[in-house]
Amino acid sequence: MSTEYISFLEHQGKYKGIRxxxxxxxxxxxxxxxxxxxxSFFLIGAILGxxxxxxxxxxxxxxxxxxxxxxxxxxxxxxxxxxxxIPGLSAVFxxxxxxILIGAKDVAFPKLNLFSWWLFMLGSILAVASQxxxxxxxxxxxxxxxxxxxxxxxxxxxxxxxxxxxGFSSILTGLNFIVTVxxxxxxxxxxxxxxxxxxxxxxxxxxxxxxxxVVGITLIMLIAERLFGIGFFNPDLGGDPVLFQHLFWIYSxxxxxxxxxxAMGVITEIIPTFCQKKVYGYKAIxxxxxxxxxxxxxxxxxxxxxxxxxxxxxxxxSLLTFLVAVPSAIKVFNWISTMYKxxxxxxxxxLFALFFIFLFMIGGLTGLILGSVATxxxxxxxxxxVAHFHYIIFGGMGFAFFAAIHYWLPKMYGKMYNFTxxxxxxxxxxxxxNLLYFPQFLIGIQGMPRxxxxxxxxxxxxQITSTIxxxxxxxxxxxxxxxxxxxxxxxxKAPANPWNGTxxxxxxxxxxxxxxxxxxxxxxxxxxDYK
Amino acid sequence: xxxxxxxxxxxxxxxxxxxxxxxxxxxxxLLFGGLILVYSVFRMQYPANFHEASLELSxxxxxxxxxxxxxxxxxxxxxxxxxxxxxxxxxxxxxxxxVFMALVFLFNKYFEWGHKFExxxxxxxxxxxxxxxxxHLYFSLYFFMxxxxxxxxxxxxxxxxxxxxxxxxxxxxxxKFVFLENGALYWHLVDLIWIFLFPLxxxxx
Numbered sequence: 001m002s003t004e005y006i007s008f009l010e011h012q013g014k015y016k017g018i019r020x021x022x023x024x025x026x027x028x029x030x031x032x033x034x035x036x037x038x039x040s041f042f043l044i045g046a047i048l049g050x051x052x053x054x055x056x057x058x059x060x061x062x063x064x065x066x067x068x069x070x071x072x073x074x075x076x077x078x079x080x081x082x083x084x085x086i087p088g089l090s091a092v093f094x095x096x097x098x099x100i101l102i103g104a105k106d107v108a109f110p111k112l113n114l115f116s117w118w119l120f121m122l123g124s125i126l127a128v129a130s131q132x133x134x135x136x137x138x139x140x141x142x143x144x145x146x147x148x149x150x151x152x153x154x155x156x157x158x159x160x161x162x163x164x165x166x167g168f169s170s171i172l173t174g175l176n177f178i179v180t181v182x183x184x185x186x187x188x189x190x191x192x193x194x195x196x197x198x199x200x201x202x203x204x205x206x207x208x209x210x211x212x213x214v215v216g217i218t219l220i221m222l223i224a225e226r227l228f229g230i231g232f233f234n235p236d237l238g239g240d241p242v243l244f245q246h247l248f249w250i251y252s253x254x255x256x257x258x259x260x261x262x263a264m265g266v267i268t269e270i271i272p273t274f275c276q277k278k279v280y281g282y283k284a285i286x287x288x289x290x291x292x293x294x295x296x297x298x299x300x301x302x303x304x305x306x307x308x309x310x311x312x313x314x315x316x317x318s319l320l321t322f323l324v325a326v327p328s329a330i331k332v333f334n335w336i337s338t339m340y341k342x343x344x345x346x347x348x349x350x351l352f353a354l355f356f357i358f359l360f361m362i363g364g365l366t367g368l369i370l371g372s373v374a375t376x377x378x379x380x381x382x383x384x385x386v387a388h389f390h391y392i393i394f395g396g397m398g399f400a401f402f403a404a405i406h407y408w409l410p411k412m413y414g415k416m417y418n419f420t421x422x423x424x425x426x427x428x429x430x431x432x433x434n435l436l437y438f439p440q441f442l443i444g445i446q447g448m449p450r451x452x453x454x455x456x457x458x459x460x461x462x463q464i465t466s467t468i469x470x471x472x473x474x475x476x477x478x479x480x481x482x483x484x485x486x487x488x489x490x491x492x493k494a495p496a497n498p499w500n501g502t503x504x505x506x507x508x509x510x511x512x513x514x515x516x517x518x519x520x521x522x523x524x525x526x527x528x529d530y531k
Numbered sequence: 532x533x534x535x536x537x538x539x540x541x542x543x544x545x546x547x548x549x550x551x552x553x554x555x556x557x558x559x560x561l562l563f564g565g566l567i568l569v570y571s572v573f574r575m576q577y578p579a580n581f582h583e584a585s586l587e588l589s590x591x592x593x594x595x596x597x598x599x600x601x602x603x604x605x606x607x608x609x610x611x612x613x614x615x616x617x618x619x620x621x622x623x624x625x626x627x628x629x630v631f632m633a634l635v636f637l638f639n640k641y642f643e644w645g646h647k648f649e650x651x652x653x654x655x656x657x658x659x660x661x662x663x664x665x666x667h668l669y670f671s672l673y674f675f676m677x678x679x680x681x682x683x684x685x686x687x688x689x690x691x692x693x694x695x696x697x698x699x700x701x702x703x704x705x706x707k708f709v710f711l712e713n714g715a716l717y718w719h720l721v722d723l724i725w726i727f728l729f730p731l732x733x734x735x736x
Contacts, residue, residue: 108547175554183547213558217565221675228654230671231664232569238664243572247565 005518007414007511025110026514028412031096033117038084038092039481041124045079046474048072053436053470056463059455069453070139071154075131077142078159082166083124085397086255089262090208091120091173093404094201096412098177100505100512101195103186103521108179116172123165130158141451143252146233146244150225157226160219167212167219170258174208177201186504188523195503195527196285200265203289207254207261207296215251218244242307249300257296259393260360261289263400264331267353270407271335272528273501274350275342279528281334288327295324305373306380314373321371328364332357347499348422352403355430359395363388366441381451384444387437395433402429402480409484410494414510417487425483428476435469503527545709552713556720559683563724566676570731573668580665582736588673589643593733596639597725603632604722607691607715617705619698626695629718633688640681644674676728680721687721690714 008028015023021033052072055062064072099107107113131137138159140149149156181202185194222244224230231237233244272279279285301309301317309317335357344350366388369375379385410416439462440448448459455463497506504521505512574581610625644653647670651658654674659667694714697703703711 108544109551112551171558175551175558178554179547179551182550183544209554209558210561213561214565217562220679221566221569224654224675228671229660230654230675231667232573232671237660238573238577238668240572240576243569247568250565 005509005513007509008514009413009511011514023114025106025114027095027099027107027110027113028512030113030117031092032412034087034091034095034120037121037124038088041079041083043477044128045076045084046477048076048079050470050474052076053467055453056455057467058463059457059460061453064453066453067136067139070451071131071137073451074138074141074159075127078127078130078138078163080393081142081255082163083120083127085259085393086166086170087120087173088259088397088401089266089404090177090201090204090258091116092401093197093266093408094173094177094204094262097408097505098180098198098201099184100508100516101198101503102181102184103189103504103517103523104180104184105515105517106184107176108183109176112172113176116169116176119165119169119172123162123169126158126162126165130155130162133158143248144219144222145248146222146225146241147235149222150234157223160222164216164219167216170208171212171216174205174212177205178209181205186517186521186523192283192286193523193525193527194286196268196279196282196289197262197265199286200261200268200289203293204258204261207258207293211251211254211258211297214247215255218247218251221247242304245304245307246300249303250297253300253303254293254296256389256392257292259397261292263356263360263397264289264328266400266404266407267335267356268331269501269503270349270353270403271338272342272530273407273499274345274347274353275339276345276500276530277338277342277528278526278530279334280337280340281330282526282528284330285334288330291327292324295320295327299324302371302376305376318371318373322368325364325368325371332361332364345499347406348417348419348426349403349407349499351423351426352399352406355426356396356399356403359391359399359430359433363391363395366391379444381449382444383440383448383450386450387440387444390437390440395437399429402426405484407499408505409487410498411505411510411512413488414494415488415491416494416498417484417491421479421483425476425480428472428479432469432472432474432476436466436473437469439463439465439469502529543707545707548709548713549716552716556716559720559724563676563679563727566672566679567727567731570672570676573665573672577665577668580663581669584666584669584673585732585736588733590733592639592643593729596636597729599632599636599639600722600725603629603636604719606632607718611708611712611715614698614703614708614711615705619701619704622698622711623695626691626698630688630691630695633684633691636684637681640677644677673732676732680724680728683721683724687714687718690717 008026013020013024013026021029024030024033051064052069055064055069055072095107095113099105133155136154138144138149138154138156139152140154140156144156144160144163149160181194181198221230221232225233229237232239233241235241268279268285299317299320301313302321305314305317366384370379370385370388406417406422443459443462444450446459448455448462494510496509498510499506502524504523504527507521508516508518606625607629610622610629613621613625647653652670653659654671659670662670691714694703694711697710
């Protein structure tokens with residue numbers, strides 16, 4: 001029916017040059033905008049992290065003053081959480097592949113999609129500015145706990161405004177994706193014909209939509225507290241700082257699932273492709289995404305076991321925390337069952353996916369230690385926590401992001417990267433990662449507090465190991481990115497279906513054309529029908 | 532290729548637009564939900580103070596404003612019916628009445644707040660710091676909640692004014708009025724939030 005094929009990268013729209021990108025409403029171009037921005041922020045955040053690691057290489061002051069260290073871990077947290085991990089997978093790969101995987105030409109509201117990116121950039125610039133402005137970087141930790149955040153002289157207002165704007169951007173992205181899934185599916189594609197990445201993005205979008213407003217209003221209250229002394233979180237004026245913690249975690253725990261659900265979705269796409277086998281337990285995986293999203297709203301209290309809560313509340317939150325582990329475990333068992341008797345092809349995306357499963361399991365199981373009240377009180381606010389959430393966020397979401405980029409890069413750019421270098425980078429990342437974070441579990445149990453720039457000499461062996469791991473990790477990231485850039489610049493041309501996948505994105509040319517499907521896509525009843 | 536571009540831009544799905552607006556309304560409800568949660572916590576903690584402080588508010592002005600908003604919700608709903616009946620003039624008139632009602636609401640709010648300000652009662656004032664804790668929290672909540680709501684009134688008014696312009700230009704008409712519907716939905720939301728704020732702040736004692 002249609003004219004000749006022109007890829008979306010070469011398509012000439014109304015604008016030329018840079019404006020054809022920053023004013024683009026094409027979901028694929030917006031995905032690229034997010035990707036470049038997020039990759040830059042990730043590198044900034046990683047450098048801040050590395051600086052902290054260098055500081056911790058020996059006890060006492062090594063390269064910075066304590067206040068600088070406070071600013072570093074706060075801004076590292078703000079950048080990594082609000083600007084990298086929360087938007088990461090859904091804004092980049094969700095934007096690019098959600099419409100394609102459900103056979104749509106774009107998201108439901110393309111202009112709103114662009115507006116979300118602009119908001120994201122505005123918030124990000126403010127967040128970076130909070131680091132550089134005169135009163136000094138915020139030193140509250142990314143959680144902005146009251147009452148300290150209401151009294152400290154640093155740039156807390158700039159940082160919280162940034163977080164508010166980033167949250168608004170996240171809400172609009174979620175809204176867009178929900179409507180896209182409801183209204184834009186190709187003819188013949190029912191909910192249970194969708195691949196599982198869209199399912200994960202859909203569940204995530206509901207969390208983005210319903211949880212983010214709560215932190216939005218909380219941050220506004222915090223700003224008003226600082227400006228006018230409204231007293232909500234100030235015990236001197238009758239307020240309650242623990243109330244802030246509740247409001248904050250009502251959002252920020254579900255936010256953990258905003259990070260990890262799309263990651264699970266990516267892994268669920270990769271495993272059947274490289275095993276050439278139908279995914280095991282399709283409905284169980286789809287439903288477990290929704291279950292995680294639902295139950296995830298009810299577990300925030302487990303961040304606050306030591307903050308002062310009734311015994312009943314604590315065991316109830318503990319029970320719910322154990323419950324939310326069940327759907328996550330369902331997914332892990334399904335992935336492994338999918339591999340069973342599959343014809344496994346160890347390409348880089350699959351290697352990353354395997355590392356993901358390994359690291360995610362360590363992160364998940366240590367999460368249960370934190371979910372039970374007695375053990376949590378022992379390790380609360382120690383580096384055990386730091387290790388746990390890095391295993392989930394970086395080992396989980398980060399490795400899933402790397403897996404996704406290796407899986408989908410041929411489709412996005414139409415180019416192929418070097419497998420050997422990618423494999424070396426993957427293995428180095430895995431080694432560096434474990435060297436960096438595993439020792440933190442051990443000294444955490446022994447009582448190494450988090451957020452301290454100093455420590456007793458008996459912890460030094462672990463801190464040195466971690467710092468070495470940090471350097472390996474950062475080098476591996478640089479190697480991986482370089483390899484991908486070389487691939488995009490000079491790599492071989494990628495075919496339409498390099499991995500022999502069955503989902504819709506592999507039916508169209510690489511890179512896709514402006515409207516993705518120049519012919520009506522062929523919707524199959526089972527998206528993973530390998531022979 | 533040019534046919535393709537127009538195709539993307541002309542894609543129109545009224546159901547999707549309305550679904551999008553409903554989802555946005557959920558987020559607004561949760562935004563105020565957070566505030567109502569804070570209100571309930573402090574009300575539980577300081578029931579006597581909250582009772583005394585609420586007597587300071589004028590139920591009359593609050594009630595007038597409630598009626599004003601209810602009428603405005605009715606007129607904007609009538610505007611949707613009018614546009615479907617191809618009565619452009621009536622639609623414009625009904626939108627104008629709605630915007631006028633919004634102005635009346637803000638006018639009343641201005642006097643209500645101004646009265647408090649005159650007595651030195653405003654967020655961050657010296658008097659506020661001297662009040663009993665429960666009174667302080669009550670008035671903080673009062674200004675925060677009604678202030679945020681007034682901000683929503685202003686946003687809603689801007690939306691309605693855009694609707695007016697669009698109806699006038701003819702880009703909202705009897706066969707394409709989803710923008711007006713969404714504007715009206717938003718206006719109902721603003722109204723609904725007030726329906727909750729009024730009893731919470733003025734009536735419960």
